[in-house]
Amino acid sequence: xxxxxxxxxxxxxxxxxxxxxxxxxxxxxxxxxxxxxxxxxxxxxxxxxxxxxxxxxxxxxxxxxxxxxxxxxxxxxxxxxxxxxxxxxxxxxxxxxxxxxxxxxxxxxxxxxxxxxxxxxxxxxxxxxxxxxxxxxxxxxxxxxxxxxxxxxxxxxxxxxxxxxxxxxxxxxxxxxxxxxxxxxxxxxxxxxxxxxxxxxxxxxxxxxxxxxxxxxxxxxxxxxxxxxxxxxxxxxxxxxxxxxxxxxxxxxxxxxxxxxxxxxxxxxxxxxxxxxxxxxxxxxxxxxxxxxxxxxxxxxxxxxxxxxxx
Amino acid sequence: xxxxxxxxxxxxxxxxxxxxxxxxxxxxxxxxxxxxxxxxxxxxxxxxxxxxxxxxxxxxxxxxxxxxxxxxxxxxxxxxxxxxxxxxxxxxxxxxxxxxxxxxxxxxxxxxxxxxxxxxxxxxxxxxxxxxxxxxxxxxxxxxxxxxxxxxxxxxxxxxxxxxxxxxxxxxxxxxxxxxxxxxxxxxxxxxxxxxxxxxxxxxxxxxxxxxxxxxxxxxxxxxxxxxxxxxxxxxxxxxxxxxxxxxxxxxxxxxxxxxxxxxxxxxxxxxxxxxxxxxxxxxxxxxxxxxxxxxxxxxxxxxxxxx
Numbered sequence: 301x302x303x304x305x306x307x308x309x310x311x312x313x314x315x316x317x318x319x320x321x322x323x324x325x326x327x328x329x330x331x332x333x334x335x336x337x338x339x340x341x342x343x344x345x346x347x348x349x350x351x352x353x354x355x356x357x358x359x360x361x362x363x364x365x366x367x368x369x370x371x372x373x374x375x376x377x378x379x380x381x382x383x384x385x386x387x388x389x390x391x392x393x394x395x396x397x398x399x400x401x402x403x404x405x406x407x408x409x410x411x412x413x414x415x416x417x418x419x420x421x422x423x424x425x426x427x428x429x430x431x432x433x434x435x436x437x438x439x440x441x442x443x444x445x446x447x448x449x450x451x452x453x454x455x456x457x458x459x460x461x462x463x464x465x466x467x468x469x470x471x472x473x474x475x476x477x478x479x480x481x482x483x484x485x486x487x488x489x490x491x492x493x494x495x496x497x498x499x500x501x502x503x504x505x506x507x508x509x510x511x512x513x514x515x516x517x518x519x520x521x522x523x524x525x526x527x528x529x530x531x532x533x534x535x536x537x538x539x540x541x542x543x544x545x546x547x548x549x550x551x552x553x554x555x556x557x558x559x560x561x562x563x564x565x566x567x568x569x570x571x572x573x574x575x576x577x578x579x580x581x582x583x584x585x586x587x588x589x590x591x592x593x594x595x596x597x598x599x600x601x602x603x604x605x606x607x608x609x610x611x
Numbered sequence: 612x613x614x615x616x617x618x619x620x621x622x623x624x625x626x627x628x629x630x631x632x633x634x635x636x637x638x639x640x641x642x643x644x645x646x647x648x649x650x651x652x653x654x655x656x657x658x659x660x661x662x663x664x665x666x667x668x669x670x671x672x673x674x675x676x677x678x679x680x681x682x683x684x685x686x687x688x689x690x691x692x693x694x695x696x697x698x699x700x701x702x703x704x705x706x707x708x709x710x711x712x713x714x715x716x717x718x719x720x721x722x723x724x725x726x727x728x729x730x731x732x733x734x735x736x737x738x739x740x741x742x743x744x745x746x747x748x749x750x751x752x753x754x755x756x757x758x759x760x761x762x763x764x765x766x767x768x769x770x771x772x773x774x775x776x777x778x779x780x781x782x783x784x785x786x787x788x789x790x791x792x793x794x795x796x797x798x799x800x801x802x803x804x805x806x807x808x809x810x811x812x813x814x815x816x817x818x819x820x821x822x823x824x825x826x827x828x829x830x831x832x833x834x835x836x837x838x839x840x841x842x843x844x845x846x847x848x849x850x851x852x853x854x855x856x857x858x859x860x861x862x863x864x865x866x867x868x869x870x871x872x873x874x875x876x877x878x879x880x881x882x883x884x885x886x887x888x889x890x891x892x893x894x895x896x897x898x899x900x901x902x903x904x905x906x907x908x909x910x911x912x913x914x915x916x917x918x919x
Contacts, residue, residue, distance in 0.1 A: 327693075334718075335692035342685045436770035436799050440706050454710055530680050530707040535770065537680060537707075574685075581689035587648040587675035 312552050312568045319572060323579040330582055337456075340464045343574040345370075345522045345529065346544055347467040347567045350552075351474055352518030353545040354566040356415075358478070359511035360491035360558025361408060364419040365400060366519040366545055367538035368426035373397040373523030375430055378439040378533030386449050390524050397520015398513055400426055405509030405516075423542065430535045439533030453528030463525055467567065470521070474514075475563050487511060492559025547598045548573050572597075640670040641887065642690030644683055644700040644711070646727065648675035650802060650830065651856040652876045653701065656725065659880025660699060667888060678769070678801070680707040687711035691718045697887045698722040699880075702729045705773045709733075721890050725883040726876075727774050735890065738883050738900045742774055745872055745904050746781025749851055752870060752906060753823050756849055760791030761822025764814040766807060766835065768827040770799040775827045778853070782825055795821070802827070807834025815842045823849040829859035829871055836867045855907055855915070863912045870908040873915060878902065 323330045349366050356363045377393025404422055408415045444450065452462050478484040489497040490507045498504045527533050552569030554561025576597060580590045643660055645653045657673065664671045672695055674686030680703050690698055691714055698715055702708045702724055712731035715722040721735040728737040753763070763786065768775025779797075786792050796814040800806040807826060815821060815838060824839070826832040832852030839848050845867065852859045855873030862868035879902055890896050907915050 329692055329694060332692060338688040338692055438704060438706055438771040454713060529710060531709050532706045534680060534707050578689055581674045581686055582693050584672045
């Protein structure tokens with residue numbers, strides 16, 4: 301435990317810093333202010349999804365439905381926004397995401413269906429609903445989404461995109477919830493050993509269900525951000541985001557069997573994935589090699605995770 | 612163990628970067644953002660871009676999006692950060708990647724759409740085929756072969772991409788003039804062979820007497836062909852393609868595919884680079900540049916087959 305919290309605990313951060321240093325040595329453009337703010341805005345949406353995924357993975361679960369949920373939230377928010385204004389759209393969008401989380405949570409915790417299968421099911425089902433409500437076409441109305449909402453997807457506050465402030469604020473708030481409250485400790489206890497948690501009085505079903513609600517609501521927030529970034533509700537958006545999010549959470553040192561993981565390290569995991577993609581683009585690496593590289597990094601992270609838990 | 616993990620990660624990332632580091636350059640670099648990197652159309656287009664750029668002494672930096680809109684915006688941002696002089700883009704969607712155009716405009720870099728286009732006011736030039744006209748030409752050809760009657764299925768492209776809507780609209784516009792022809796099946800979907808097989812199977816189950824299947828893309832058509840042959844409908848259900856990629860040309864020769872439209876994506880790529888070059892030299896370029904298309908069927912296939 302002791303070495304884990306000292307050296308191994310900082311490995312995600314060290315990996316990120318070394319990756320940045322190596323890229324900065326290879327191209328001076330990497331450290332330009334434009335590129336650095338680009339990296340932050342490119343990471344922002346995935347960071348929100350990865351935070352939700354961290355709740356679920358720490359609680360011993362798994363959520364494949366986040367990409368579809370984000371698409372649902374983005375499309376619902378866009379549709380509502382066109383009729384009833386930005387605030388209503390954002391609220392309903394996030395609420396739609398949370399609702400998917402409630403469904404996942406109830407099925408997994410109270411019907412004891414395997415989380416992998418449950419969320420695989422909701423992933424496909426929710427995507428179907430998105431196509432049904434949008435007719436398969438992007439949602440942007442006759443004249444586009446409200447100007448203020450589109451501006452929110454591209455404008456900056458204090459030199460940094462609005463989209464980056466959201467994960468920053470959420471990280472502070474959610475770190476408190478997961479790392480400093482009795483509720484947070486129950487999530488870790490449940491993920492670390494469900495029987496033990498149950499025997500010591502934790503209502504494990506409720507705790508498990510709640511992690512999926514966090515995950516769904518945060519996927520909803522990410523979906524609304526995505527709609528702002530894409531200036532439209534996109535029914536096909538968010539495909540494979542679940543895989544990137546899970547990879548990022550594992551890169552951040554979370555254990556897939558539950559009970560272990562930290563929100564800010566999951567965000568670092570996202571930054572590693574985004575910086576890797578950014579570096580490969582800046583260095584003009586062929587897109588086929590990029591796929592190989594990203595896949596290799598994911599496997600390396602999972603393998604390291606396996607080795608670490610064995611010793 | 613932690614050291615092992617670190618070492619593994621570093622070795623992998625470092626080796627890819629060192630492989631890339633060799634490409635340091637001082638020449639004019641243009642950026643290319645493709646919607647997909649695994650579709651033969653875009654692969655051929657990129658070949659044309661590279662060939663023409665090489666003749667001009669330019670470097671080409673590519674990023675790919677694989678139909679992920681956010682990834683395409685990110686890739687264009689990376690190209691801008693890299694300092695490219697101009698960008699050729701094939702936008703996934705007419706609205707969804709407008710942030711990429713805004714970013715290019717903010718950096719005062721011209722951004723030319725090739726193939727698919729955008730609604731963004733910051734799109735410098737759009738190099739494209741005359742989509743509606745191609746749709747009309749395919750429909751006229753098909754209606755002629757069918758003698759003006761029969762059931763027709765439409766396998767369109769990804770929803771939201773205006774190219775495929777325009778093609779389909781042109782097609783439907785002409786078919787509406789033939790009272791004997793009815794469109795009985797219409798579906799959107801990705802431009803893959805797998806999807807062509809599935810949707811054609813479904814269309815043939817629902818309508819076993821289908822006279823023709825229109826596809827918005829050759830890859831889809833190649834999948835449709837498999838389903839048509841499996842249902843013993845070869846020669847009875849006409850399959851039409853679009854793009855003129857080599858496997859589709861061979862299929863026309865083997866009479867599995869009734870016709871396709873040659874777009875010659877290599878020429879598109881070359882034209883895109885030329886248009887960008889003209890613009891960068893300060894000359895006036897029309898906002899829409901059309902590329903000509905040629906219908907390929909049994910009558911002219913021998914002249915079009917790739918030399919082996």
